[in-house]
Amino acid sequence: xxxxxxxxxxxxxxxxxxxxxxxxxxxxxxxxxxxxxxxxxxxxxxxxxxxxxxxxxxxxxxxxxxxxxxxxxxxxxxxxxxxxxxxxxxxxxxxxxxxxxxxxxxxxxxxxxxxxxxxxxxxxxxxxxxxxxxxxxxxxxxxxxxxxxxxxxxxxxxxxxxxxxxxxxxxxxxxxxxxxxxxxxxxxxxxxxxxxxxxxxxxxxxxxxxxxxxxxxxxxxxxxxxxxxxxxxxxxxxxxxxxxxxxxxxxxxxxxxxxxxxxxxxxxxxxxxxxxxxxxxxxxxxxxxxxxxxxxxxxxxxxxxxxxxxxxx
Ligand code: CP
Ligand code: NVA
Numbered sequence: 001x002x003x004x005x006x007x008x009x010x011x012x013x014x015x016x017x018x019x020x021x022x023x024x025x026x027x028x029x030x031x032x033x034x035x036x037x038x039x040x041x042x043x044x045x046x047x048x049x050x051x052x053x054x055x056x057x058x059x060x061x062x063x064x065x066x067x068x069x070x071x072x073x074x075x076x077x078x079x080x081x082x083x084x085x086x087x088x089x090x091x092x093x094x095x096x097x098x099x100x101x102x103x104x105x106x107x108x109x110x111x112x113x114x115x116x117x118x119x120x121x122x123x124x125x126x127x128x129x130x131x132x133x134x135x136x137x138x139x140x141x142x143x144x145x146x147x148x149x150x151x152x153x154x155x156x157x158x159x160x161x162x163x164x165x166x167x168x169x170x171x172x173x174x175x176x177x178x179x180x181x182x183x184x185x186x187x188x189x190x191x192x193x194x195x196x197x198x199x200x201x202x203x204x205x206x207x208x209x210x211x212x213x214x215x216x217x218x219x220x221x222x223x224x225x226x227x228x229x230x231x232x233x234x235x236x237x238x239x240x241x242x243x244x245x246x247x248x249x250x251x252x253x254x255x256x257x258x259x260x261x262x263x264x265x266x267x268x269x270x271x272x273x274x275x276x277x278x279x280x281x282x283x284x285x286x287x288x289x290x291x292x293x294x295x296x297x298x299x300x301x302x303x304x305x306x307x308x309x310x311x312x313x
Contacts, residue, residue, distance in 0.1 A: 010118040010125045014135045014172035019206045028304035028313045042312035043072025046102040051077045053108045054235045059128045062299035094120030124309045131236040137270050138169035139301035144294045153178035158224035163190040166230045171199045178208030228268040229278050255280040
């Protein structure tokens with residue numbers, strides 16, 4: 001079904017937005033970043049529940065501070081000890097939370113649980129990371145690329161390492177804006193065939209000239225404009241899986257030689273980073289690294305998203 005121009009009620013994946021809506025969010029974010037008072041009272045009287053099943057530094061603090069800057073109130077609901085749906089149904093969660101809150105920001109394991117919550121809650125639901133998507137991160141990432149390289153369109157974003165939640169959301173955002181997403185992952189650790197097909201369809205439907213390519217060969221990253229990596233062991237991976245992953249991914253570590261192979265690229269990482277594992281300290285702390293701009297941009301991008309979700313942009 002064709003998407004309307006109306007802003008979606010929830011933000012669970014990047015492709016919930018049209019490319020034009022994504023562009024509008026980025027414009028609002030750039031405006032908010034320049035002017036600290038922008039949208040200062042937009043969420044006055046609104047309460048946002050932040051329901052987190054997993055740990056967080058950036059997402060939690062950027063949302064809490066950001067919502068405060070917009071005049072709203074953020075209530076942190078620690079759900080680390082129990083998954084939603086265990087004590088009572090997700091349906092009832094949604095129906096109860098909508099009676100108190102004007103919005104829900106949720107960091108969970110299951111994307112399906114998030115979808116069920118959104119389907120049963122009249123207040124907007126924002127995905128603050130699930131096992132398969134990290135759309136708020138991707139908003140900040142494309143904002144950061146735009147700031148440093150002028151645009152995402154026509155740029156090659158080489159993501160090296162584990163094809164995970166960060167990769168999928170980044171790929172969606174990059175192709176929607178006309179960028180070329182290159183995923184370099186060991187065999188069996190890239191995005192699934194279904195995810196790749198959906199990203200390619202999204203690139204075609206977005207008509208911005210974007211593309212998606214996958215490889216297991218690090219040589220493929222030559223000439224990339226952006227080198228991006230993330231942890232090899234995500235929060236949803238078991239400790240039993242960790243040892244195998246650390247062995248398998250070793251040749252994909254981003255070090256000075258890898259950056260030289262790309263030649264003049266900026267380095268990106270959603271953080272937290274493990275220095276000496278997926279990236280060496282000299283790269284993450286080096287001149288080409290923009291990781292702290294990314295971290296800062298979480299707040300500007302999310303505030304822009306909230307302004308659009310609440311019809312205040
Ligand atoms: N990048 C990111 O989402 O960081 P946190 O896990 O600290 O929120
Ligand atoms: N892929 C990581 C991202 C953390 C921000 C995880 O899911 O743990």
